[in-house]
Amino acid sequence: MADIVSERYALSLYEVAAEDGKAKAFLDELTAVCEVFKREPDFLKMLTTPSIGLEDKHKVLRTVLEGKIEPFLLNFLMLITEKGRVGLIHDMREAYKEHYYFENGIVEVRAITAKPLSAALTDKLKSKMSAVTGKQVVLETSVDENLLGGIVVKLGNEQFDTSLRTRLHEIAARLTNTIA
Structure with a gap:
């Protein structure tokens, strides 16, 4: 079960995605991003390392993901990186999936x-x-x-x-x- 912070971020992302009719696409892309983080744990570690500047983290995110995922989802990843919450991405994905599944039966x-x-x-x-x-x-x-x-x-x-x-x-x- 996701904690309250992960739940709130996931719900916000879900609401935007559902409003645009892209809830399933966002779930698929968020799942793919989480798979990348699982396969390449150093990538996520880099995004959570305080000694690496935010600008460098954003640059890496853009280089790796721009054009491969929805622009709003990329912005979401940059926001949670900026807020120091990117380490909760797997919990956020799980909470997002729960919202999606609930809303879609x-x-x-x-x-x-x-x-x-x-x-x-x-x-x-x-x-x-x-x-x-x-x-x-x-x-x-x-x-x-x-x-x-x-x-x-x-x-x-x-x-x-x-x-x-x-x-x-x-x-x-x-x-x-x-x-x-």
Whole structure:
């Protein structure tokens, strides 16, 4: 969960983007910028280093990002750099995404399986979760071979675990309680 500062910056950015009809584009570009910062942590470190002048930071931002992202988003990055908040960019992106998803009836679902899901099963799970939630589903899948079989679905703060590993643990617990 983003802190109050990240939340306020994200909400301001979202409101401007939504007003211009560019909320999705801003989310995509903000995500891409965050990916760059993850791949190149020294880039973000440079932007947060107090001994480097603001003019130099702005020059680097323009050189690297100008023409590749929306001008308003570039200005936003320069503003949060100036205010010493650029280190919160990942939290801001998360808060922005939450606003976007809420306003557009989207829910994020995470499915963990023992083996990769086929495209047909992925589509079926996505449709099922969409029917259950009444919202458009963004499905993220991952593999955990320790599950042995079955699926673990995470939806917000809820988790539905039908994995074979969990079932075996439940059976073992019942047997232990029966014997003990």
